[in-house]
Structure formats: C-alpha cells, structure tokens
Amino acid sequence: MKRILSLFLVIAMVVGMVGCNKQQETNTKDVGQAQNKSTKPVEIEFWHALADENGEVLQSLVDKFNKQNPNIKVKAVFQGHYKELFEKLNGAAQAGNLPTLSMIYCNRLSAYVLNDLVQELDPYIFDKKIGMDKKIWEDIPKPLRDNGMWNGKHFSLPFNKSAYLMYYNVDALKEAGVEVPTTWEELKEAGKKLSKDGKKGIAFNKSVGVDFSYWVEQAGGHIYDEKTDTILIDTPETKKAYEFIVGMVKEGIGKVAFEDGYITGPMSRGESFIGFATSSNLPEMEEACKETGVNWAVAELPKGEKQASLFAGTDITMFNTSTDEQKKAAWEFMKFWFAEETTTEWGIKSGYLPMTNSSTRSDKFQEFLKTDSSKKVALDQFSYAYQDPKVLNGYAIHKNMQEALEEILSGKKTIEQALKDAQQNTRKELDEAKKSFAKE
Secondary structure, three states: OHHHHHHHHHHHHHHHHHHHHOOOOOOOOOHHHOOOOOOOOEEEEEEEOOOHHHHHHHHHHHHHHHHHOOOEEEEEEEOOOHHHHHHHHHHHHHHOOOOOEEEEOHHHHHHHHHOOOEOOOHHHHOOOOOOOOHHHHHHOOHHHHHHHEEOOEEOEEEEEEEEEEEEEEHHHHHHHOOOOOOEHHHHHHHHHHHOEOOEOOEEEEOOOOOOOHHHHHHOOOOOEEOOOOEEOOOOHHHHHHHHHHHHHHHOOOEEEEOOOOOOHHHHHOOOOOEEEEEHHHHHHHHHHHHHHOOOEEEEOOOEOOOOOEEEEEEEEEEEOOOOHHHHHHHHHHHHHHHOHHHHHHHHHHOOOOOOOHHHHHOHHHHHHHHHOOHHHHHHHHHHHEEOOOOOOOOHHHHHHHHHHHHHHHOOOOOHHHHHHHHHHHHHHHHHHHHHOOOOO
16 A cells, blocks of 8 residues: 555656656647658657567557558567556656556556646547548447546547456366356356366456456446445445355355466366456467367356446557657557557457457458457447446555455455455545545
8 A cells, every 4th residue: 555655646746847847748739730850760669568479469560550650660668567567657657758658557547647647639539630530439439438538538548458258168068067157146056067076167367356346247236436436345236246256266166266367277277167357368268278178168247136247458548748749650550559450450369359340340350250259259248348447546446355355265354344444445545546646
C-alpha cells in the first residue's frame, strides 16, 4: 500500500515539472498542421508487454507499418510483463521520459490522465485532414472504444482485447461422460466426475482473485459502482461467488495454479480438465498441448444467476510529453492499428480479438474461424460482455480481492472476514490515491 501511495505522490509531484518542461502543447485547431521538416524518419517508442507468439505478431505489424511509412519509425520496446511495464512507466514519468505510445490498463491510465500527462485524442480522431475514417471509428465496438474516456474525452483506444473463456479437455470429458458445462451447477458436477486419482477437475489461474469480477457479475453483483464511488466487495453476491469457487477448491474438485501461474501447465499435462483464462492464452495452450497431445477446445463461460463475460486487455495511449511531430506519427500508427487488414491479421495470428466489427465479418476472418472456432466463442460472448472499472488506483480492488481469496484458501480468514477487510482496505487505498491529486 505504501509503495502504491508513494507512486501516486511521486507522479503528482511530477505534474509541475512536466508542466514546465512539456514540449509543445498540441493545438486542437491545427493538429493536422504538424510537419516533419527533417528528412530523417520521426522516431517514436511504443512500450509494450507482449512476449512470445503475441509479441512476435505485434513486431511483425510494427515492421509492416514502418515499411509502409518510411517517414516514421516506430520502435516497439518490450518492457517485461504488465507489472514491469507499469513500474517502468511510473519511473519514466518521474524522470520526465515517457515514451510516445504505450499499452496500459485504463485503471492504471487514470493517474496519468489526472496528472495531465496523456494526450487527448479527440483533436486527432476528428481532425478533417488526419482524423480517423468515420466508418472505421463507428465500427470499433462502442463499449471498448469509450472505455478510454475521461470527462467525455478520449485518451486511449482499445489495443489488445481478449475475452475470458472456458478451456476444456475434449477427450477427458467424453471419457467421463460429461457434457460441456453451461451453468455453475453443471460445472460443479463436471468437476466432481473429472476429479480422481489425485487430479483436479477444474483449474484456475493463480490470479483468479485479481480477475474475480466475472464470477461476481455472474452471481448478480458488481465489484464497484463508478457512478456512486461505491466499493461492492463485501456484498451477498460477491460472497456467493467466493463460496462457489472456494467451495470447489476445498472439496478437492478444483485447484488454483499457484505453482504454474496459469492453467496451461496443469491442463496440457492432463492434471486438470476444465480451466478459465482469456483468449490471449490460446497460442500458449495450442503450443503446450501440441507437445502433450491433449485434445482441447473452448466454450462460453458457464452461467450463474446470469451470463457475464469479462473482456480484458489493455488500451493504447499517447503521452503528451512528445513533440508534435512524434504525436502525429503516433497517431498514424494508432489509425493503422484499426485498418481492416491490420486488425484482421492481429485477430487471426495473436491471442486477441479484431478491433472492428467489419473485421470480424470479413471473408478472411470468417475463413479463419472455419479452421479455428476459438475466437468465435469469444466474440459470441460480446452481447453480455463488460469491462472492469477504471477508477483511480482501481487495481487496489483486484489486489485486495486476490489477497482475500488467498487468505480464505489458507484458512487465515473466513469468507465474511476476508471480504469485510478487503472492502475496508480498498476504500482506504482509493481514498489515499484521491488525496494525492489536486485534480479529481
């Protein structure tokens, strides 16, 4: 908690410094007038956290953009996984050395928006000369597009979006006479039938508590009400969700992959047969199961009191500490990201989803779905999709819910006490974050 508070305090202190040193403010009236008078390409850095297959696809698209735009050079810089990326962004903010572009979760971006370190995108999006094609703009799913808004202005756009899916071992379920679960009750029964010989029927990622909101939503609750700034961890609905997951673990039909981190290990080794992870896990599961011969597939998340699917992933944002030329170059890359050819290729080759509706309907993507229906399952969940809140220091909600889960599983606290403490701790951390900012 102290580290997080310190982080926000430091960023708040940087505001003045950045405000004084900020390179040219973008004029909303002539954003399209920035000219690159130099013959050298405008170089910009794009910080990201994508490794392995997803990172390779990203780099190939960056290379493609650079080839198509010889006057711009985007340098994709892998900064480690998400935790490392966000720590390095914080350090860069303190040093006044933020990159031009970065991936970032909206609940992390709130601090930078409040500190006036992020470029408002509306002057670029709606500029008559260099703005985004209206058809493409309106083709980006609105819930994803508008998640990057603060006070009615866009500060980020969807980048790598994925949906939570239920992975399952096709052969194991068939041998056990288990239908693919569609409800909580069916999931629990499947777990019972599949658990034997020391193997656990159901597996959850180590971070199941961080990503717990979709279980709460399915139980009929929410984790936070952004309109009223109300934390909703200590509620009957959240308790019901914890009781469901914790109950299966304690009954010996479910396990949390604390050692592996992700469900990929236990599922590819045939130690568990149903697991929950986002579509970003598809390439890793494919690779791991290819080696072990596990026949796997994905299905929509089972329904509790209602259907609910968390769409995860980061946005892409532009920091306003770059020059106008760099920002204009960055905007060209952001537009490139939503071009049908680009986002279709991203949707096919990476673990993430295409970012426009027309891309999902394109002949190329439809042909891809005939050979791999996993992404179709993800897209089919869009009608009941939602995204987590982006309140300032919103990660505190998820962090405290993860701590609560671990305390319950270790027997340190009852569910009631753990949720009560998580609610109080989260309230304190959100309030401390607010106090660290002059602007709210």
